[in-house]
Amino acid sequence: xxxxxxxxxxxxxxxxxxxxxxxxxxxxxxxNQEGQxxxxxxxxxxxxxxxxxxxxxxxxxxxxxxxxxxxxIINNTFEGLMREVGGELIPGMAESYEVSEDGLVYxxxxxxxxxxxxxxxxxxxxxxxxxxxxxxATASExxxxxxxxxxxxxxxxxxxxxxxxxxxxxxxxxxxxQVTLEQPAPFFLNLTAFPTFMPVREEVVGDEAWAKxxxxxLSNGPFKxxxxxxxxxxxxxxxxxxxxxxxxxxxxxICEMITDFSTAHTKYTAGELDINEFIPVGEIPRLxxxxxxxxxxxxxxxxxxxINMNNELMQDVNVRKALALAIDRTQIVEQVSKGGQIPSTGxxxxxxxxxxxxxxxxxAGDFGMSETADVEKAKALLAEAGYPGGEGFPEIEIxxxxxxxxxxxxxxxxxxxxxxxxxxxxxxxxxWAVFQDxxxxxxxxxxxxxxxxxxxxxxxxxxxxxxxxxxxxIGRYNNPEYDKEMQLSRTSTGxxxxxxxxxxxxxxxxxxxxxxxxxxxxxxxxxxxxxxWELNAVGKFWFGxxxxxx
Amino acid sequence: MFKYTLKRIxxxxxxxxxxxxxxxxxxxxxPGGPFTxxxxxxxxxxxxxxxxxxxxxxxxxxxxxYLGDVAQGDLGPSFQKTGVRVNDMIGQGFPVxxxxxxxxxFFVLIIGIPxxxxxxxxxxxxxxxxxxxxxTIGVTIPSFVIGAFIMYVFGEKLGVIxxxxxxSWKGYIGPIIALAGFSVAFVTRLMRSSMLEVLRQDYIRTxxxxxxxxxxxxxxxxxxxxxxxxxxxxxxMVASILTGSxxxxxxxxxxGMGKYFVESVSNRDYTVIMGMTLFYAAIYxxxxxxxxxxxxxxxxxxxxxx
Numbered sequence: 001x002x003x004x005x006x007x008x009x010x011x012x013x014x015x016x017x018x019x020x021x022x023x024x025x026x027x028x029x030x031x032n033q034e035g036q037x038x039x040x041x042x043x044x045x046x047x048x049x050x051x052x053x054x055x056x057x058x059x060x061x062x063x064x065x066x067x068x069x070x071x072x073i074i075n076n077t078f079e080g081l082m083r084e085v086g087g088e089l090i091p092g093m094a095e096s097y098e099v100s101e102d103g104l105v106y107x108x109x110x111x112x113x114x115x116x117x118x119x120x121x122x123x124x125x126x127x128x129x130x131x132x133x134x135x136x137a138t139a140s141e142x143x144x145x146x147x148x149x150x151x152x153x154x155x156x157x158x159x160x161x162x163x164x165x166x167x168x169x170x171x172x173x174x175x176x177x178q179v180t181l182e183q184p185a186p187f188f189l190n191l192t193a194f195p196t197f198m199p200v201r202e203e204v205v206g207d208e209a210w211a212k213x214x215x216x217x218l219s220n221g222p223f224k225x226x227x228x229x230x231x232x233x234x235x236x237x238x239x240x241x242x243x244x245x246x247x248x249x250x251x252x253x254i255c256e257m258i259t260d261f262s263t264a265h266t267k268y269t270a271g272e273l274d275i276n277e278f279i280p281v282g283e284i285p286r287l288x289x290x291x292x293x294x295x296x297x298x299x300x301x302x303x304x305x306x307i308n309m310n311n312e313l314m315q316d317v318n319v320r321k322a323l324a325l326a327i328d329r330t331q332i333v334e335q336v337s338k339g340g341q342i343p344s345t346g347x348x349x350x351x352x353x354x355x356x357x358x359x360x361x362x363x364a365g366d367f368g369m370s371e372t373a374d375v376e377k378a379k380a381l382l383a384e385a386g387y388p389g390g391e392g393f394p395e396i397e398i399x400x401x402x403x404x405x406x407x408x409x410x411x412x413x414x415x416x417x418x419x420x421x422x423x424x425x426x427x428x429x430x431x432w433a434v435f436q437d438x439x440x441x442x443x444x445x446x447x448x449x450x451x452x453x454x455x456x457x458x459x460x461x462x463x464x465x466x467x468x469x470x471x472x473x474i475g476r477y478n479n480p481e482y483d484k485e486m487q488l489s490r491t492s493t494g495x496x497x498x499x500x501x502x503x504x505x506x507x508x509x510x511x512x513x514x515x516x517x518x519x520x521x522x523x524x525x526x527x528x529x530x531x532x533w534e535l536n537a538v539g540k541f542w543f544g545x546x547x548x549x550x
Numbered sequence: 551m552f553k554y555t556l557k558r559i560x561x562x563x564x565x566x567x568x569x570x571x572x573x574x575x576x577x578x579x580x581p582g583g584p585f586t587x588x589x590x591x592x593x594x595x596x597x598x599x600x601x602x603x604x605x606x607x608x609x610x611x612x613x614x615x616y617l618g619d620v621a622q623g624d625l626g627p628s629f630q631k632t633g634v635r636v637n638d639m640i641g642q643g644f645p646v647x648x649x650x651x652x653x654x655x656f657f658v659l660i661i662g663i664p665x666x667x668x669x670x671x672x673x674x675x676x677x678x679x680x681x682x683x684x685x686t687i688g689v690t691i692p693s694f695v696i697g698a699f700i701m702y703v704f705g706e707k708l709g710v711i712x713x714x715x716x717x718s719w720k721g722y723i724g725p726i727i728a729l730a731g732f733s734v735a736f737v738t739r740l741m742r743s744s745m746l747e748v749l750r751q752d753y754i755r756t757x758x759x760x761x762x763x764x765x766x767x768x769x770x771x772x773x774x775x776x777x778x779x780x781x782x783x784x785x786x787m788v789a790s791i792l793t794g795s796x797x798x799x800x801x802x803x804x805x806g807m808g809k810y811f812v813e814s815v816s817n818r819d820y821t822v823i824m825g826m827t828l829f830y831a832a833i834y835x836x837x838x839x840x841x842x843x844x845x846x847x848x849x850x851x852x853x854x855x856x
Binding site for chain 2: 056058059061064066136137138139140141143144158159160207208209210211212229230231232233256257258259260262263264266267269270272431432433434435436437438440450451471472
């Protein structure tokens with residue numbers, strides 16, 4: 001199962017990298033797989049793309065956004081210094097850049113580009129935007145990304161210890177931007193393509209509603225906002241002032257806000273939508289089997305159970321490992337979640353590479369965890385912990401937020417632990433906000449459902465959440481060895497840095513303070529007449545190369 | 551009448567004040583707040599957000615501040631939609647919900663009342679039985695089942711109505727049926743039983759004995775009195791239908807305000823919870839007031855007490 005999926009995903013990734021035709025699932029070369037599209041073929045086709053965005057995004061402001069729906073739009077209306085397309089980092093607003101020998105100072109030369117109102121883009125726009133995002137007063141939910149990027153003083157600014165004017169970013173002149181880092185950060189360049197690092201115009205952001213007000217929503221990407229109807233739809237049109245506008249074929253993107261999965265899917269099948277990610281779970285197995293417009297794409301994220309390390313029973317590593325090994329992950333993804341998810345035998349999802357080009361997930365191995373349950377070993381571990389056959393083992397609790405999908409998985413695991421280990425599990429659900437309150441305050445008893453989606457293609461985005469001082473570490477896992485490896489990764493570069501991540505990941509899996517269940521995937525349906533689309537591994541759509549064909 | 555109205559307005563305001571107070575403190579007592587996230591916010595950011603939205607003030611202060619703003623007609627900013635005022639959310643959502651809702655109310659009245667009357671006059675005939683069976687089914691099937699069924703059969707399978715949205719007039723068919731279904735059935739039953747009740751009254755017999763025609767007796771004397779229970783029901787029903795339904799608007803992708811009632815609670819958008827509750831409550835008390843006035847118009851025996 002895994003092999004097949006992996007190769008399929010790799011195939012899809014490879015296809016989307018060619019950026020011409022995203023391949024159909026059946027891989028028949030007949031359906032517009034060839035890279036070139038004959039120009040005469042398409043001139044008559046209306047270049048309008050209709051997609052479903054789901055909910056009305058909270059904001060379309062690059063610095064304030066923290067949601068996927070907002071990112072889909074911002075990634076197309078704005079552009080950072082660099083842009084990530086087809087897994088590759090290409091120059092965006094930056095024409096070129098230089099890195100100092102110690103890897104600490106980046107000097108970007110901006111290209112001659114314009115805002116949607118025709119004004120020239122200045123290095124100062126970037127300086128302003130970055131300082132705006134890094135300033136705690138702005139209350140950006142992604143403020144920590146500046147710290148992750150190792151930008152000089154970002155961490156201290158976020159804590160309120162240093163004034164934001166001390167941030168390591170400076171416009172040397174109108175077209176030159178200098179960024180100073182505290183430590184070399186190999187993925188810093190990737191982050192310059194991240195929404196929080198995209199430029200904004202100082203004169204418009206004063207009005208909080210600016211990003212959803214077409215007259216004020218000045219942007220620098222291939223599209224600009226032309227219409228916004230609260231809770232209904234928003235419309236993007238081609239930005240004629242975009243530096244690469246001549247290569248942008250799409251004239252208009254209509255983003256509907258349909259939250260009901262079956263309504264959205266009905267609209268898609270009726271041909272009223274070209275792209276829809278909101279697909280009823282019950283339909284997915286059938287679509288996966290027979291519809292070549294249905295795609296399963298990789299996503300950097302892991303679905304797992306956090307273990308409360310402050311609970312005495314759970315402090316025994318053998319108990320934690322026994323629980324982890326007694327789960328049949330293949331059964332969960334094939335019979336419960338059914339969306340093409342990948343059983344996880346580690347915490348690092350596929351698609352993140354080390355400095356030598358190895359896939360981290362592959363090289364890290366499976367730590368003796370199999371995709372199906374290893375019942376014998378699990379039983380032995382539980383016996384070693386003093387509970388042979390589950391005897392004397394107290395009832396434990398799985399806490400999850402109220403949702404049919406989470407419930408089904410918890411029930412499957414409850415059954416597996418009962419069958420394989422002879423232990424009793426109580427399932428408790430809480431409403432979303434109550435659940436967050438409970439888990440973030442470490443107030444759950446044994447296990448809590450959790451999911452983590454990475455922000456950028458680097459191991460750090462997945463691993464730093466288990467450092468002892470990290471707010472996302474809801475189980476309060478605390479191993480100085482782990483913290484040390486993570487700290488060392490920050491002061492090293494290249495493969496050496498990666499080795500620290502491998503080591504940290506190994507410690508994590510040895511300690512098993514979490515029970516990984518599966519790696520997320522993205523399910524999306526895209527009409528065959530849409531060519532050149534991309535949904536990247538960190539979950540953002542890119543429409544700059546899209547062309548509608550007949 | 552003037553004095554009565556004034557008195558009623560005062561009592562409405564007091565009702566709204568009590569509702570606002572209870573909602574405010576209940577809402578703040580549930581765990582989780584507007585900035586509770588799966589991705590835990592850095593403390594400095596949370597502090598900035600709490601400051602911005604006045605959440606770091608003592609609760610009684612927040613309450614007084616909020617009431618002060620409401621008194622000036624300002625329902626405050628949404629905590630979850632950056633830069634959006636609750637007034638705008640209602641201003642954009644309500645007209646959409648109300649448009650669909652008014653049509654639904656119209657159909658409830660023009661279908662429910664006449665059919666109820668006919669059913670009562672033809673009591674224990676085939677027509678009566680058929681009407682009652684349909685009405686009973688209509689009362690028991692919830693709107694989301696009707697909605698999903700219409701969507702599936704007429705939207706997806708037959709393709710005769712659009713799959714959501716109100717762009718064409720056909721888009722209204724599904725939501726109106728789903729919204730009106732229960733009430734049509736309920737009003738029909740109510741009208742029928744109330745009519746039967748009235749027809750048994752002595753004064754009806756007297757009127758008939760005095761030689762008044764059947765049409766005149768039913769149309770002029772019976773109908774008015776029989777309408778009282780229906781009017782009692784229709785008042786609050788209008789309030790609830792006009793402010794939109796979460797389920798129906800979701801199924802038919804209607805950009806109304808129904809969704810905010812549910813969304814705001816699940817994401818703890820305090821000002822939106824308050825705004826929606828107050829707005830709904832205001833329409834409700836006004837409808838009850840209108841119902842009371844219409845009693846006096848319909849039935850001369852009812853006097854509005856000053």
